[in-house]
Amino acid sequence: MNIQTFQKAILDWFRKNGRHDLPWRQTTNPYRILVSEIMLQQTQVDRVRLKYKEFLKHFATPKKLAAASLAEVLAVWKGLGYNRRALYLKRAAEMIMRDFAGRFPREVSEIEKLPGVGPYTARAVAVFAFNQPHVFIETNIRRVFIHFFFSLRHPERSERSRLSRDSSPVARNDISDKELMPYVEKALYAENPRLWYSALMDYGALALSAIPNPNRQSRHYTKQSRFQGSRRYARAKILDFLLKHSHASLPLLQEFFQTDIHLDAYIEKPVLLSILTDLYKEGFLTKKKSFWSLVTKP
Numbered sequence: 001m002n003i004q005t006f007q008k009a010i011l012d013w014f015r016k017n018g019r020h021d022l023p024w025r026q027t028t029n030p031y032r033i034l035v036s037e038i039m040l041q042q043t044q045v046d047r048v049r050l051k052y053k054e055f056l057k058h059f060a061t062p063k064k065l066a067a068a069s070l071a072e073v074l075a076v077w078k079g080l081g082y083n084r085r086a087l088y089l090k091r092a093a094e095m096i097m098r099d100f101a102g103r104f105p106r107e108v109s110e111i112e113k114l115p116g117v118g119p120y121t122a123r124a125v126a127v128f129a130f131n132q133p134h135v136f137i138e139t140n141i142r143r144v145f146i147h148f149f150f151s152l153r154h155p156e157r158s159e160r161s162r163l164s165r166d167s168s169p170v171a172r173n174d175i176s177d178k179e180l181m182p183y184v185e186k187a188l189y190a191e192n193p194r195l196w197y198s199a200l201m202d203y204g205a206l207a208l209s210a211i212p213n214p215n216r217q218s219r220h221y222t223k224q225s226r227f228q229g230s231r232r233y234a235r236a237k238i239l240d241f242l243l244k245h246s247h248a249s250l251p252l253l254q255e256f257f258q259t260d261i262h263l264d265a266y267i268e269k270p271v272l273l274s275i276l277t278d279l280y281k282e283g284f285l286t287k288k289k290s291f292w293s294l295v296t297k298p
Contacts, residue, residue, distance in 0.1 A: 003187050006148060007196075011189070013207055014199035019045070023052055025198060030104040030129035031062050031096075034114075037121050037128075038089050042224065043080055045205070051080055063102060065093035070284065071294045075243055081227070083239055087283060088116025106130055124197070133193045135185045137177050139215060140204025141197070145180045145187075146214040176219045229262040234275055237263060239284065239294070247293040250276070 001009075019025070022045070024036035035055060039048045058076050059065035065073070070090065077086040092114040096104060105111050111122040123134040137145075189196035208214065215221045227233050234257075241256055242248060248256075253272060257263040266272050276292055279285045286295050 001148060006187060007189055010144070010199050010203050011195070014195075014202055017206065018199060018202045019206075023049065024128070028129050028131075028194075030106075030125055031093075032056060033125050033129045034092065034104075034117075034121075035089065037124050038085050038116065039080060041085060041121075042082060047080065051077075059093075062093040062096040062104070065090055066097045069294075069296050071243060071296065074239060074294070078240070078243070081236065082232075083236060083284070084282065085116060091115035091283075092117065104129075108132075108134065127193045127197055131192065131194045133188055133190045135181065135188060137180060137184060138201070140201045141184065142177065142180060142218055142220070143204040143208055143214050144200050145183050146175055146217055147208055147211075149183050150175050150179075150217065151214075173217060173219050173221055175217050229265070231266070231275065234263055234266040234272075235279060238275065238279065242285070242292065242294050247288075247291040249290050249292070253292075 024033060027033065036048065036052055039052055039055070055076050059068060059073070068090070070087065073086050073090050074083060077083065080086075095114055096102065099113075100110075105113075106126070108122045108126050111117060111125055112119065114122075117125075120136050120138055123136040124138070126132040126134055127136075237257070237260065238253065241253065250269065250273065253276075254267055254269070257267045257272065266275065276285065280287060280292075283295060285292050287293075
């Protein structure tokens with residue numbers, strides 16, 4: 001398939017089947033785009049859709065988010081998980097107010113300076129907010145390009161996929177993003193990058209959902225680890241507890257952990273203390289004497 005045919009196939013499909021009603025596609029406000037991009041990291045679209053509106057109802061501008069307490073932000077964020085994203089988003093708003101005089105930066109190099117914003121997120125914001133023609137890859141885009149341009153890398157996998165719906169990995173995971181990037185760059189629909197990337201993401205998420213995941217052939221493919229019983233689960237439980245209580249001592253948290261069988265591995269003092277210390281270093285918690293609490297000041 002040549003590039004022009006590929007572009008036409010993706011755009012024609014998108015016009016008929018795309019998720020045109022997603023709220024972050026109804027705006028070009030860079031702050032709102034950033035909120036959606038941070039929320040969509042490792043979180044399904046349906047969960048983000050409702051939380052996105054709620055978050056912006058409380059924190060409609062960087063100024064309001066920067067001025068809010070961490071407890072207020074975490075309370076609204078609750079249910080999305082990966083609380084570090086909420087902390088980074090608040091710090092990004094603080095930087096926008098402090099270092100950019102309240103104006104959202106337009107250049108990718110400046111957007112990347114915002115806390116929690118890496119190369120992908122910076123380029124996604126520049127594309128969706130400012131319609132700038134940047135090249136980037138995320139999971140759904142990766143899926144599309146592997147499917148269309150690398151399906152013959154492992155013909156035995158293609159044949160098995162044709163004959164069976166078994167999604168177990170057959171091929172080696174040896175397709176790198178470095179190999180994909182020339183295709184992504186060449187296929188970029190420069191007339192309207194915002195439209196193009198929306199189409200690619202939806203095609204990868206929806207049109208290819210019925211076939212074995214092409215991303216299993218990628219070197220970057222990973223399965224999300226189990227949440228319950230993980231260290232991330234224990235961190236989230238501590239933050240939830242402190243949202244309901246102004247402060248807590250180590251013994252009180254140990255007592256609280258005993259009420260959840262998934263927290264058994266974290267009850268011992270050294271283990272629990274190491275989690276609290278991590279949260280302290282990251283800026284979630286403060287400590288006064290023997291009591292831990294959420295940070296209250298920006």
